[in-house]
Amino acid sequence: IPGQKVVLITGCSSGIGLRMAVMLAKDEQKRYHVIATMRDLKRKDKLVEAAGDAYGKTLSLAVLDVCNDESVKQCFDGIKDRHVDVLINNAGIGLVGPIESIPIEEMKKVFETNFFGVIRMIKEVMPDMKKRKGGHIIVVSSVMGLQGVVFNDVYAASKFAMEGFCESLAVQLLKFNVTLSLIEPGPVRTEFETKMIEEVKQKECPGADPDTVHYFKNVYLPSSIDIFETLGQTPDDIARVSSHAKVIEASRPRFRNLTNPLYTPIVALKYADETGGLSVHAFYHMLFNLGPLMHISMTVMKYLTCGCLRSRTTTSYLGLKTASKR
Numbered sequence: 001i002p003g004q005k006v007v008l009i010t011g012c013s014s015g016i017g018l019r020m021a022v023m024l025a026k027d028e029q030k031r032y033h034v035i036a037t038m039r040d041l042k043r044k045d046k047l048v049e050a051a052g053d054a055y056g057k058t059l060s061l062a063v064l065d066v067c068n069d070e071s072v073k074q075c076f077d078g079i080k081d082r083h084v085d086v087l088i089n090n091a092g093i094g095l096v097g098p099i100e101s102i103p104i105e106e107m108k109k110v111f112e113t114n115f116f117g118v119i120r121m122i123k124e125v126m127p128d129m130k131k132r133k134g135g136h137i138i139v140v141s142s143v144m145g146l147q148g149v150v151f152n153d154v155y156a157a158s159k160f161a162m163e164g165f166c167e168s169l170a171v172q173l174l175k176f177n178v179t180l181s182l183i184e185p186g187p188v189r190t191e192f193e194t195k196m197i198e199e200v201k202q203k204e205c206p207g208a209d210p211d212t213v214h215y216f217k218n219v220y221l222p223s224s225i226d227i228f229e230t231l232g233q234t235p236d237d238i239a240r241v242s243s244h245a246k247v248i249e250a251s252r253p254r255f256r257n258l259t260n261p262l263y264t265p266i267v268a269l270k271y272a273d274e275t276g277g278l279s280v281h282a283f284y285h286m287l288f289n290l291g292p293l294m295h296i297s298m299t300v301m302k303y304l305t306c307g308c309l310r311s312r313t314t315t316s317y318l319g320l321k322t323a324s325k326r
């Protein structure tokens with residue numbers, strides 16, 4: 001339909017990608033045609049069901065594996081004039097655990113998906129967007145793209161890499177009137193978390209010493225589960241921030257978009273002390289000294305907030321403003 005924007009989203013079989021696809025396809029003004037992609041169409045049922053009437057109208061499905069050149073090319077060849085107005089890079093995988101027990105090959109898979117997968121997509125749409133002097137590229141990064149988190153070393157590194165890549169490219173793209181935006185969610189309750197916990201339970205952590213395995217399984221993991229349960233947002237919260245006036249619909253979308261205001265102070269901490277000591281020690285303290293206390297306070301918070309924190313999606317930019325002043 002003329003005037004409708006073509007939005008291509010990666011990783012729509014579950015979680016954030018699925019909810020973004022549905023929310024945009026169900027836009028009351030029908031401003032978007034969503035091409036919801038996934039690497040395995042056998043996993044389409046949840047999306048199709050959630051899309052309801054929009055399926056086949058404002059939402060169509062396509063196969064796309066971000067790790068595969070041929071698959072990406074084929075998907076674009078199937079799009080009319082290969083025209084995409086908004087590309088949302090959402091597909092991503094997590095990885096937690098002591099690095100001693102993770103083979104390099106597995107680490108590479110994380111970079112293949114979270115880093116090179118995004119670049120592969122951007123390379124495919126960029127020439128056309130530059131030529132047209134318009135377009136919007138959105139990357140789902142993470143708070144862990146701004147602040148490293150213990151035992152998430154490789155995942156955080158892949159998101160940091162993405163942040164650096166985007167920060168560099170955004171400047172050039174602006175010259176061509178192409179916008180680049182990052183979405184930085186904190187914990188989100190999706191299959192991501194479930195997959196992680198299931199994997200960890202089975203992990204023997206070969207190669208890691210008993211102390212490290214203890215810190216991972218008995219200190220880090222319970223506090224991580226607490227954090228997900230207490231501070232975790234829903235995929236809908238993230239979709240709302242992304243499709244909100246601030247990002248997709250904005251005339252001048254922001255470059256960085258933290259979705260959870262509770263993480264703003266953490267980012268601020270990092271930029272408040274350029275030696276890095278403040279954040280390293282704060283995290284050390286939180287995990288190893290305040291661990292049990294944190295468990296209690298998280299439990300209290302869970303009851304006190306009754307979920308109202310979860311629905312808050314206001315974005316605050318205190319930390320990032322501090323950063324840009326430096």
Ligand SMILES: NC(=O)c1ccc[n+]([C@@H]2O[C@H](COP(=O)([O-])OP(=O)(O)OC[C@H]3O[C@@H](n4cnc5c(N)ncnc54)[C@H](OP(=O)(O)O)[C@@H]3O)[C@@H](O)[C@H]2O)c1
Nearest residue numbers: 011013014015016065066090091092142187188190191192
């Ligand atoms: N959940 C969180 O706490 C959280 C926090 C911050 C940022 N994020 C980011 O949010 C994004 C979405 O994650 P989510 O939480 O919605 O997790 P999810 O429910 O596990 O969804 C991830 C999606 O990515 C897809 N995917 C994985 N590898 C792919 C590939 N090679 N090609 C195409 N698709 C692929 C998965 O497809 P399959 O079904 O085929 O596996 C799935 O649809 C990720 O980039 C993640 O890093 C998540």
